[in-house]
Amino acid sequence: MTVRSCRAPGCGARTSRYGAFCQTHRSRSRRHGHPEQESITKADLTQYLKLVRTRIAKNETSPLWAQCEARWNAVLEHARRVQAAFQRGKAGYRPDRIAAQEVVQLASNVEPSKVVETTFAMFLLQDRQPRRFRSDQAFRFQLVRRLRGLTELNAGSWYNHKTGKTHKAYRELTPRAVMVFGQWVADALGGVGSYLAKLEREQEEAKQQRLRSLAGALEALQ
Ligand SMILES: [Zn+2]
Numbered sequence: 001m002t003v004r005s006c007r008a009p010g011c012g013a014r015t016s017r018y019g020a021f022c023q024t025h026r027s028r029s030r031r032h033g034h035p036e037q038e039s040i041t042k043a044d045l046t047q048y049l050k051l052v053r054t055r056i057a058k059n060e061t062s063p064l065w066a067q068c069e070a071r072w073n074a075v076l077e078h079a080r081r082v083q084a085a086f087q088r089g090k091a092g093y094r095p096d097r098i099a100a101q102e103v104v105q106l107a108s109n110v111e112p113s114k115v116v117e118t119t120f121a122m123f124l125l126q127d128r129q130p131r132r133f134r135s136d137q138a139f140r141f142q143l144v145r146r147l148r149g150l151t152e153l154n155a156g157s158w159y160n161h162k163t164g165k166t167h168k169a170y171r172e173l174t175p176r177a178v179m180v181f182g183q184w185v186a187d188a189l190g191g192v193g194s195y196l197a198k199l200e201r202e203q204e205e206a207k208q209q210r211l212r213s214l215a216g217a218l219e220a221l222q
Contacts, residue, residue: 008035030175033141034134040142048121051200069112071188079103098177109151118146119185123193124200140182
């Protein structure tokens with residue numbers, strides 16, 4: 001048996017017999033969709049949530065927001081159909097069933113507007129800080145993670161004696177179920193999310209441009 005080292009850059013730990021990654025990187029890959037993906041925290045999302053809320057407030061009368069909530073509700077309806085089919089004894093694809101259960105649980109505990117805002121904030125974060133995500137799949141995993149984080153039900157708490165903080169331990173979903181969940185949300189809200197991210201970036205760039213030309217004009221005064 002040959003001993004191989006983990007393929008994650010800078011790791012070098014020994015791999016399991018068949019895998020390309022060590023235990024740590026393999027479990028991170030399962031949990032985060034990529035062996036080197038770090039988790040996106042609620043705090044990481046705060047400033048982007050603020051931007052999303054400002055955008056919504058500025059366009060209060062736009063029908064878009066209600067349409068987005070309706071799209072989320074359509075995801076919920078789909079999830080309920082998946083569950084109903086399963087209850088009638090249809091086997092179906094297991095990850096679909098697990099994702100459906102998660103969607104129903106999220107929807108019964110969290111307002112649609114919160115789901116929509118959080119999804120958009122993730123798209124803004126991805127647009128501003130693309131390097132935070134190692135792959136599209138890793139982005140979807142973090143999206144699902146932040147959405148699941150909106151409900152307390154998924155988390156059991158544990159106390160860390162070293163830091164004196166209480167942490168939440170999320171019940172893990174299978175990677176396939178996470179992918180299904182992420183796909184449903186991205187199909188429903190990804191288009192608008194990407195558009196809002198682009199709009200935010202372009203307006204910020206235009207603002208910076210105006211400030212630069214103002215500074216230029218001031219410097220040129222005689
Ligand atoms: Zn490793």
